[in-house]
Amino acid sequence: MTHDPSVSVQRDAEGRLRHLITLEGLTAAELTGLLNLAQFYLRDSGDLPARDQSLWGRTVANLFFEPSTRTRVSFELAALRLGADVVNLDMQSSSRVKGETVLDTIYTLQAMHADILVMRDAEPGLPAYVARFVAPHVSILNAGEATVSHPTQGLLDALTVRQVKGDFAPLRVLIAGDISHSRVARSAWQAFTTLGVAELRIAAPDDLMPGPREFADATRFNDIDRAIDGVDVVMALRIQRERMSGAHIPDDASYHRAFGITAERMKKARPGAIVMHPGPMNRDVEIASDVADGPQSVIQRQVANGVAIRMAVLATIARNVQSRRHFQ
Numbered sequence: 001m002t003h004d005p006s007v008s009v010q011r012d013a014e015g016r017l018r019h020l021i022t023l024e025g026l027t028a029a030e031l032t033g034l035l036n037l038a039q040f041y042l043r044d045s046g047d048l049p050a051r052d053q054s055l056w057g058r059t060v061a062n063l064f065f066e067p068s069t070r071t072r073v074s075f076e077l078a079a080l081r082l083g084a085d086v087v088n089l090d091m092q093s094s095s096r097v098k099g100e101t102v103l104d105t106i107y108t109l110q111a112m113h114a115d116i117l118v119m120r121d122a123e124p125g126l127p128a129y130v131a132r133f134v135a136p137h138v139s140i141l142n143a144g145e146a147t148v149s150h151p152t153q154g155l156l157d158a159l160t161v162r163q164v165k166g167d168f169a170p171l172r173v174l175i176a177g178d179i180s181h182s183r184v185a186r187s188a189w190q191a192f193t194t195l196g197v198a199e200l201r202i203a204a205p206d207d208l209m210p211g212p213r214e215f216a217d218a219t220r221f222n223d224i225d226r227a228i229d230g231v232d233v234v235m236a237l238r239i240q241r242e243r244m245s246g247a248h249i250p251d252d253a254s255y256h257r258a259f260g261i262t263a264e265r266m267k268k269a270r271p272g273a274i275v276m277h278p279g280p281m282n283r284d285v286e287i288a289s290d291v292a293d294g295p296q297s298v299i300q301r302q303v304a305n306g307v308a309i310r311m312a313v314l315a316t317i318a319r320n321v322q323s324r325r326h327f328q
């Protein structure tokens, strides 16, 4: 049982996903369904990106209160490719900086007939909070919530691994770096655990290791050389200095020596192991530049999969939620 309010708020009375706030509580079948739909959009692509009209007549608003390149652009492209009207709010010049509450901003967008609100914010709990107040035709998609959750990233990571490795069951997956501040790690852990990987390892310096109540069943390492031994997947994470107060992080060069994913270290992983990174990367800090660009890297594939996964999520939500015409 979970007490996370995001889990219950994201489903409607019939149990369908109405919002996507967390991967927690999604079944393996639901996750697999989203991966399959994303794969369909990819397979359909040919020379031109796949398109359909699943979101025709709907309006998607992107509200990013924190910086983003990949996630914001891929949500925008995904919505456009499904025929939606899309607005991107420039949050530096939004009324929130003038003191307007988030709910008032949301009500304003709702009054303009926005249907799907894609939100990124540094405040934990905000997507679930907002979801409780929106009109019945409005959905909230979490595009990065503080250190808590980044569900579409977890999905695109799972899709990337499935494309290269096929089956999750035999895999040993390592997530390495600043685990404690990483919403990417939390959503990836939820996805990989539900999809049934053989072993999930987390490796971090002691100051960046989450508390014992999180990442249940993950094997913990503070030594990257031991952690990487025999794994099939290595996910490197950026040090999130913007979320820290008081952690003792060495300078970049020392961190790279102690914890960076290097070609030398990759030799300890299983032959054919892949290297992932959600971006943005700090080259030669958490990951060596030659590894990031090398044959084992699937980083660009993750980016490509991001568009397809967001198409799958948008199309699924649009199918589950009646458009506002039904509520008038």
Ligand code: NCD
Pocket: 070, 071, 144, 150, 153, 183, 184, 237, 238, 240, 278, 279, 280
């Ligand atoms: C990450 C994020 O914002 O959580 N990036 C992303 O969405 N691809 C990771 C990070 O900022 O380090």
